[in-house]
Amino acid sequence: MRVMVVGSGGREHALVEALAASPLAPEMFAAPGNPGIARIAQVADIPVDDLVALRDFAKENSIDLTVVGPETPLIGGITECFWEEGLKVFGPSRAAARIEGSKVFAKELMRQAGIPSADFEAFDREEAALAYLATRRDYPVVVKADGAAAGKGVTIAHNRDEAEEAVRASFAGKFGAAGERIVIEECLEGREASIFVVTDGRDILPFLPAQDYKRAYDEDEGPNTGGMGAYSPIMWMEPATYAAILEDIIRPTIHHLSLIGAPYTGLLYAGVMVTETGPKALEFNCRFGDPETQVILPRLGSDLLEIMIAAGEEDLAGREVVWSADKTVCVVLASEGYPDSSHSGDEISGLENIPAGVYVYHAATEEEDGRFHTAGGRVLNVVGTGPSIIEARARAYAAVEQIHFEGMQYRTDIALEAIELEDL
Structure with missing residues (x-):
């Protein structure tokens, strides 16, 4: 069997290593990969956003399954691009990947599906956003670029001045096209967690949650980053809380995506805030987290490749995952x-x-x-x-x-x- 991982980061290195350990003994490929990945897989120097070149490589090299690491190709439609040639991909369709590609889409989905989340307003003009902030009395607020911004498009504004600065920066092009629309929402208080499930569009297979660290410096100081560390398991999360997240946030999300004609297959990642009144969804990502993947996969006792194949074949019902106690x-x-x-x-x-x-x-x-x-x-x-x-x-x-x-x-x-x- 031949398996290709798309991407070049630490997340992809962890994915390649876990997939290579499968009892199915796959021959591993990666595009573009990195020097660490190159020691366990054949790498091809193809950018993650060159969907046609990735598809052609997969076809020419008889790749049986392509696993997509980063969000950019998923949002761009790599899954449909591969499907057109009869190639199998672990990852959601372009329509389903909008859950990460657009914060506005995700927030409206949460509202329609009754998923507990922060109150919000969406804006596509700077003037309207600033006028809204002028009427708001409660701070802090969270200002988010609508599109994917590599984990850096979120600003917690503690007062009106900081909020206005974040709005102006976004519309001035700080986040490129991702910042042409924004979401302004209430700032939830509590403990944040990263939640992961594999789904075939109907059933889910929960993976372990992880705690990540977004701020650049100790004691959560400094700017937001793509992630400066993580650990697993989350010591403070009670089993009942985790069960509530799955039932009140994850399952309704997957169900609603199916209802609107965008069934979700692959790995769904939810950022969740556990507040005094219960868990609330912060955002969704359409792929494995980074660096959370790097603390989850070393604990995985089950065959990751078998799980991914089962998700693509709508065969997750009744399956369980084995985890190391480490x-x-x-x-x-x-x-x-x-x-x-x-x-x-x-x-x-x-x-x-x-x-x-x-x-x-x-x-x-x-x-x-x-x-x-x-x-x-x-x-x-x-x-x-x-x-x-x-x-x-x-x-x-x-x-x-x-x-x-x-x-x-x-x-x-x-x-x-x-x-x-x-x-x-």
């Missing part, structure tokens, strides 16, 4: 200046000294003459595993101390609160 902690190593700017070309040392119980996923690296260099942004994902959060965290940070590149930055507080909860 805990996982991921620390993201980013380049100097991230996320506002990004340095590249710095040599990476220490990767040969990684201890047992640690995974290192390449996210933005280049290789030249057997040496790795940074390629900007989030460079490496270091994942520690262990029987407890404290041990998994210790392994992750011990490995981080072995790695070096100029300007390397990372958070030092990943999973600290989980240790405190674990000790209770």
Whole structure:
């Protein structure tokens, strides 16, 4: 069997590694991949948004299943592009991927389906948004670019001035076409969690939730990023809360998408805020999370490839997933200046000294003459595993101390609160 993963980050490295471990012994391909992925898969230098080239490569190389990592090709219609040639894809259709491609679409879906979420208003003109803010008395508010913005299109504005600044920045092109429409919504208070399910459009197979860290610096300071770390399991989430999320948010979402003619197949990711009045949906993504995937897949005891095949064949009913009891902690190593700017070309040392119980996923690296260099942004994902959060965290940070590149930055507080909860 031949399997291709589309993408080039740490999430895709984790996906390739998990799929390669299948008892089905697939021959692995990746496009465009990265130097870490290239050690376990054949890579093809094809951009993720060149859907025709990806399709042609899959057809020419007799790829049996293509797994799409990032949102861009899904929103762009890669699934339909492949279907036209009879090729199988793990990922939702373009119509269903609107749930990430448009915040306005997602919020209206939540309202129509009765899914608990924050109150909101949508705007396609700066003047109208500013006029709305002039009438609003309750702050903070959340200003979101309508389109996908690599996790950076969300601003929590603590007062009217900050909200107006976020509105003007979005309409001025800070997020490109993604910011041509915006959503302004109430700011929910509580604890945020990342929820993942595989679905065949009807049945769901819940994966483990994860806790991620969006802010660039310790103590949740600094700008939003694509994610600076994660851990699993979520120590504070009660089983009843997780069950409520599945029943009140996930299932109604999948059901409503089917009702409007956009059945969802693949991995659905919900960002959820657990408030005093119960869980509320923040947003949806149409793909695996990054870096949450890097802490979930090392705990997966079931065959990921078999699960993906079953989803495509509408055969998830009655299936269960086996999980390791180990805990996982991921620390993201980013380049100097991230996320506002990004340095590249710095040599990476220490990767040969990684201890047992640690995974290192390449996210933005280049290789030249057997040496790795940074390629900007989030460079490496270091994942520690262990029987407890404290041990998994210790392994992750011990490995981080072995790695070096100029300007390397990372958070030092990943999973600290989980240790405190674990000790209770």
